[in-house]
Amino acid sequence: MDKYTAKQKHEDDLIIIKSVLSGDSSQFALLWNKYNKQIFANVLKLVRSIDDADDIVQDTFLKAFNALHSYNHTFPFPAWLYKIASNTCIDYFRRKRIRPISIENINREGGDIYDIIPDKSTPIDVHIINNEMKEALLKAVELLPLRYKQCIQLRHFEELSYEEISLTMNLPLGTIKITLFRARKMLLTMLSNKDLK
Numbered sequence: 001m002d003k004y005t006a007k008q009k010h011e012d013d014l015i016i017i018k019s020v021l022s023g024d025s026s027q028f029a030l031l032w033n034k035y036n037k038q039i040f041a042n043v044l045k046l047v048r049s050i051d052d053a054d055d056i057v058q059d060t061f062l063k064a065f066n067a068l069h070s071y072n073h074t075f076p077f078p079a080w081l082y083k084i085a086s087n088t089c090i091d092y093f094r095r096k097r098i099r100p101i102s103i104e105n106i107n108r109e110g111g112d113i114y115d116i117i118p119d120k121s122t123p124i125d126v127h128i129i130n131n132e133m134k135e136a137l138l139k140a141v142e143l144l145p146l147r148y149k150q151c152i153q154l155r156h157f158e159e160l161s162y163e164e165i166s167l168t169m170n171l172p173l174g175t176i177k178i179t180l181f182r183a184r185k186m187l188l189t190m191l192s193n194k195d196l197k
């Protein structure tokens with residue numbers, strides 16, 4: 001998608017959102033039609049149950065509708081929606097008594113807990129439930145494009161703050177946050193597709 005198309009898509013979303021916030025709640029159906037399949041596909045990769053994914057997606061859009069007034073218009077609406085879906089997935093795993101473990105607990109020397117979950121300032125993007133997938137995770141990190149790989153390594157293996165990563169890589173703070181979000185999403189895709197066996 002080129003920059004113009006992305007910008008136009010964002011502007012179209014803002015028009016719908018402003019309409020909903022102005023009282024025309026029926027316009028929210030346009031956002032549902034536009035994004036429900038995309039959110040469903042991402043959620044299904046995590047929960048691996050069509051019924052549960054359906055419930056999570058519906059819950060996600062309900063939460064988004066109720067919190068629409070808090071949406072920051074400077075960010076793409078799909079990213080905000082995915083953040084809500086990710087947090088709703090956390091609730092799902094809690095109900096199933098599955099405990100996600102932070103990637104920050106991963107180390108290359110050993111350890112018996114590992115998973116991908118962003119730090120408290122970002123939404124959960126990936127769950128690795130099976131402890132035997134540590135090697136697959138590390139291999140996936142190695143396969144990331146250089147900038148994504150560097151961000152993941154600096155944040156989760158060297159435990160640098162976003163500000164420290166920004167200085168180290170000489171990139172704006174916002175770029176670092178977006179890069180980490182995309183890197184985690186790429187890891188989710190690789191691990192969910194089991195491409196690393």
